Amino acid sequence: MTLSRRALRWSSALAVTATLWGAGPALADGTPGNTTPPPPPPHNDGGASGKEVYASTGRSQIQVTYLKGGKGGGKKGNLAPIDPNWEPPACWYEPIFTPEQLKDFVKDSGGDGPVNIHRFWYGEGLWTDHYRDGKATDNMDDGSAAPGYKDYNIGKKGYFWRSVAPDDSHPDSWDCGRTMFWQDAGEIPKVPEAPTPKTLAEYAYDKVKIPETDIELKPQAKSTVNLPTWVWLDKGTFKDVKVRAALPKTDLWAETTAKPKSLHLEPGTDDAETFPASGECAINDDGSIGTPYQKGDSKEEPPCGIKYLRATDGEPYQLKASVTWEISWQGSDNDGVHAMPDGTFETTQEMNVQEVQSINR
Incomplete structure (x- = not known):
């Protein structure tokens, strides 16, 4: 990515963020007419399993196992790539919720949580509007429409996928701005930044x-x-x-x-x-x-x-x-x-x- 594209993305990202935090209805707390901007979301440093991962876009569920080496005592450290332009992926998508888990999450949390790396919804209103009542919303990566769902897709086999970014301040993390979306079981989404074996290999490189x-x-x-x-x-x-x-x-x-x-x-x-x-x-x-x-x-x-x-x-x-x-x-x-x-x-x-x-x- 060129510097000019990154600068443009930062400019666009700041404008989108200002809209999300300042518009009121887009991030309302569920009370009609409430236009008080909510506080900024907490830093994405949640867990990698269980309920914690639902509240975090900064921690991946990817499981890393050492098959050879990497164990035992002594000092160890991460590799520094010789190619100064190489770096691990900035963001990708992962399956997060089954329909039942999403419904329970909205009920148990009151609807406070992220639907992508840079978008945090407060209150049940928008969760229920989009994922229960079928109302469309927008995607932040390309501005396209995100169709709504009926009753959280209860009865269907699959997962709602959401973006992950180890560092949400990285300019390229805005590439994964799609609102949390549905994918049938056993299928990998056909969207930009969908995970691939190469994504996992590069993630593992950073863990060696x-x-x-x-x-x-x-x-x-x-x-x-x-x-x-x-x-x-x-x-x-x-x-x-x-x-x-x-x-x-x-x-x-x-x-x-x-x-x-x-x-x-x-x-x-x-x-x-x-x-x-x-x-x-x-x-x-x-x-x-x-x-x-x-x-x-x-x-x-x-x-x-x-x-x-x-x-x-x-x-x-x-x-x-x-x-x-x-x-x-x-x-x-x-x-x-x-x-x-x-x-x-x-x-x-x-x-x-x-x-x-x-x-x-």
Whole structure:
């Protein structure tokens, strides 16, 4: 999306919001003629299951399961996509209510709740008008008419679908402005931003937990000017991480897999050389990176390492080590394996460098 489109969307969104909150009848509390604007809705931070999800458009029902990796102790973090333009989906639709659940929700809550990400209805009036008595309303994404329903569709098999946005301030979340709508059981809506296996795969990408990069060094935490520091990771240190994301009430699922690909070193100073020169240490066939230091290797160039050319002066260098992970996914569409942008996870450790040209062996 271009900047101009986003700016236009923000302008339109502000105008729509002003209309919704200021018009009175559109968001009346059920009392005829009441034009007092209601208070703004609470921040969308509800739960992901049970009654809590009914009151939230900020929490997805998507269930995430770790099939491989991602468990156990130690520090972990999320991947940062190498492609700066890539980001997980801003919004999509999910099945929320059966007819009976919607009827009970209106009765139990008094009708206070969202019908999409940016539209919050107060009072039973509009809920009953649209979902019980068949009166049409409008959709915020394209301004089209949303036909009404009779008696909440009681007796029919299916769900009312509503939009979800992890961050409702994201400009693209306005793409999911359709008023909560009906879809027969076993079917995925044919609307823009409807969920797909790719949607779930990208959602799972954002949930992948990667172990902290704890590299082996020789010498450890202290190097010597003009003598190389060997860097390596033993095989098995980093294993594949596989995450499964499934959307309840549908057959949609996707599995996102992260595989370690390479280790990148940044010495923390320009007065240094890396081995190889690119600083990118490829993963070996056995899953290791680099080669462990052996006695007598002090003057050899390591396959993966650093040589500092100037000593530290009270302030250690900040050595950054980031592992690049290759990301792919496959899903319920049975359309094979697809690539996604590589991701990285970076850690920093202090390196002191001394002038004495000797090394502990």
